[in-house]
Amino acid sequence: MRILLLLLTWCALALVPALPAAASAPASEAALRQALAAGATPVAKTPVSPGPQRTERIEAELVPMGAWVVPGSTAVVAIRQSIKPGWHTYWRNQGDSGGPTSLTWSLPAGVTAGDILWPLPERQRLQSLMNYGYSGVVFLPATIEIPAAATPGQSLSLRVTAHFYVCSDEMCVPEDLDLALELPVREDAAPLDARFGQAIQDVVASAPRPAAIEARAALSDGKLIVTANGGPLAGAAPKWAYFFPFEGGVIDHAAAQSGERGPQGLTLGVAAGRGLTTGGLTGAINGVLSTDLGAWEITAEPGAALTGVAGEGAIGDGEALQAKTKATGGPADFAKAALFALLGGLILNLMPCVFPILAMKAASLSRTAHDPAEARRDGLAFLAGVLATFVVLAGGLLALRAGGQALGWGFQLQSPAVVAALALLMLAVALNLSGVFQIGAGLQGAGQGSLSRLPGAAGAFFTGVLAVVVAAPCTAPFMAFALGAALFMPWPMALAVFLMLGLGLALPYVLISLNPRLLARLPRPGPWMETLRNLLAFPMYGAALWLAWVYGRQTADALALLFGAGLMLALALWLYGRVQAAGPGKGRAAGIGALLALIAALGLGALAAKAAPAKADGAGASAHLSSDAWSEQAVQAALAEGRPVLVNFTADWCVTCKVNESTALSSARTALALEQANAVYLVGDWTRRDDAITAELQRQGRSGVPLYLVYAPGKAEPRILPQLLTEGVVIDALKDAAA
Template structure:
């Protein structure tokens, strides 16, 4: 949900408004407050800075004139929100999240333009990611229209009590917090301690408290899958029906138990099984990735390489090791980039680079060059500087390493069986474990070729080197060109017809330049002139194409329009409404650049008999298109424990969680899922 150019946004679940309070006007040294007011529908809630077992804290991104600075959210004291076996922290009813604003010295304007992008997760029985884009133009005169609202919010913010002291120590799987000089208003009462650092304690666990006059000892169970081991923490102490809370800080003494165990003992084999299973799934997924169609063009180059060096055992082994190194290094680099971006707040998943039109365009150029090279139009060696060419001659396995890099670059559109579970688990783990999963994925992908290079029997299966290799090399240019056609189609989905025209013009210029580089010219001056002209043409076309290739989504409508009348555009609201009507839902999380998605769409999900069964069972068919970045879809994938597409989710009325089907979808599997449904009741489509 979004609405721009306004100070308020209304959805089915909340009314959100950007408000301000400047009792002395907007001037240096004067108190100025901005705030996001969220009015929840009954029984709906949003989350505190530490949301607890599930949920997501509300985030605010400000755009202000130079010199102005927005501070951190002054979070009000939260309440506990039990949801089944989980315990969350958040807010219901009318909420204001105040933010202090610093006015720069020398400011003498007559108004202050403020823009805000706010993201929040609102939940009841179902969680809905929502956002709003707000704009206000504040006069510099005193503004007090929302004075009562800010006064109430400030009154509900945790306070500090200088006399109150706290310290903590670790006792096996418990965090023991001791508070001295607790105010009389809290003494002897059942209290709540809201820890601000996520991922440390078991929120729904059995905490105990022990009073001795003004001294309180609270024992909090540590989380079984702890993600943090801080040296100190902040917490908010409060009692039921008392506001505000008291904010305390404490250092933590002792050694933290090994993360993921909850106790300072050796990890039992049963607790290690999921981690080892994740690595196994990653390895198997990587191996199966070699059977996916997106990898075929590059793998043909490996077959050609095996045949070329079949008589040189040492060269074959070195090439296999170099290819493996290229694959594993590329997966680790891609994983590090993904984890870094996610750590900075970006909502990304597997295949994120293909959501960039510029990356897709770059791949199209690269595959065009590879195809022209295989067709004999030019040789890469002739285009390299002398120093690079000599280094390549001294290290012939460089080509094998780069082939591994290229294989990973184009493997990202595909998701093999086992990969979805492994990658989804990896992105919930600390960085070392996540990198290990991606490394296992790379080893799995490289394993067949590494094994083939290590075992001499494989080379004997291949034909002897001869004239067939030249014909095969030329023939393999056409799969490369076919890949370019597919990439141009993906680009068209992202940036529209103007982007397609731009990339086609650029590819023509690249082909022209490749022809120039491949043409023998006897004089140095002539070669410089031809090469300079070719470079100038490519540069000019690139400058012309650049604006069309870096557009945001071409038009969101073109991306989100379903391909047939049976399918509708996915939204969490549509899923929720169908659930309220007792109607089952099947969601296809897909992308134009995902080859596995497109294969399933054109086979299983286009099967006429299956579509009739969906209709007979009154199943609502929704399609979530992730071709370009969509944070709503990314968050939903994360909620489902997945990091990329395809994902097929089947929502049954009354079920807490959807059933996730295989990445390589079959008609039989979908029919088995449909059999579990009872006979449908007649429904009216109220979407």
């Protein structure tokens, strides 16, 4: 009998994908639980190791908020879900179909786990149904009580089986994943976990909680009427509100919710669910009241409507505004992101970040202008270098983000080692253009000694690589939509968006190199080319100095090491040029000197790469505006005092950021507007990697800086300012926030 029962259970599970979403998941879990209750013996599970576990539809991992735990404390861990695009999991009340995520813990003696702290769900409409759940990446935190007897220096082994219902619009599949985590035990206070600590803390901080809100519920003509006042609702003016009940059957989930606001609160009405229409209102109704000003847990006791909850205007449920954007990946979203990427790449050719590279290409183009075959080869090689580098950078970024790293576009310039290497490379390019040494000196023709003219197409390819690396600081301002969307698309679409950006960057040069008529209009080669090549060295010197300044901002008193490395590199290349001028078999002493100087340059460069980071002070982004370091706590503290907040997310390697700060954010009028609005100015410095800033950029749909936010007291969401600021835009935003 047991064997037969197990076979029936297995068949039921195998048929689940073919069943409708509304019924398949609960039925399959019930069959399995009934089989086990009847005496079926579950198959022994293989011991699971810490780390992510995957199925075709979902990846999950048990991750900590703190780097370690302290005996006798309460720790927070979370189930991190990374859900495949087109699929979703569910909230504690799943809505009209599916089922909530549940956890079965296996913990050491004395260790206990609390309930899931549920983040606010998305509303997922499916034809005539409405579900509540999550898509993309979501954290479900839970508390873990650590016994006082836990021994420092050891680890606690946590095991949990997470039961998911993973559904698409066509089917629903139950997934069970066994997850594990080793929690180190130490005596001192723990910092946030480097991978996911900040993300979990943000979820814990933003999850709906009880507030000083009084609520009442009543049935009237088949509708549930909920009134709420007091606490954060008093004196507020929400534009929309929505009630998520904790239990199913309380409301018609798919029905629209509407009502009105009053001076002390609001009234909501929604069609009652089958549980109320058949059984009546017999007790309190618990749930989450979500508005554009915030979300709170409420308990609505049966009773007459409260006072002060009507008379100041109608409100709706804000479904069009509140429904979160799911993982981007539809054809329309992809086409829009690709188009913006192409346009953004074209605009990049006008930005100061790319001027040094355009200088190199101008020298190369002028040399090959009257050799169409060579010009075509160079144009295509340059395009290949641009596209290949975008694939490498974008692929690395997407892979690191998929692994849990909090990174954004331009992440390579957050590393002092990378900035130092680029500064030395720019110096070498400039010295080459100045004629200090030659590469490919055996080739014929003026200007062929340029570093952009390595033998064959290699020089053009190298220039394309360099163009992408140094263009990153100027990319984000014009790519906020495209890059932000690409980071949440399936990886093939995301890479395609980045390739379109590269195509836009390379397109002007490629079109000229492929057009013989345009090439014929350029002057013929002559002595003027050597003068042009030497002149174009100066933008490269400027780029090297700028990168050295960025490096100095990123590190603590290590700029001398970089200068020393640059001096030794210049000496090595000058001596190498002497060897080239002396001819074959001569200049051995200069060659030995060049080698020794190069070794010294590499040694100093390695020390510069390992330099300690500078202490972040968060201030000084604008010369005339006093500022404090950004943090979510600083924003909330200022808003609690009734003060507007201007937030500037910036980086020293972001050229657009520096231009905005030297104009719109450094004027006396802006300073006066801040003072008159009694506003707080906060600076989020992203020059070095900062996971908290990266997470905030992601929440605002951005992948890089600059980003300017203005918070107004009483409003949950900030106003996002344009990425090219003017003095008037900032002043008007501050006036509106103060009003």
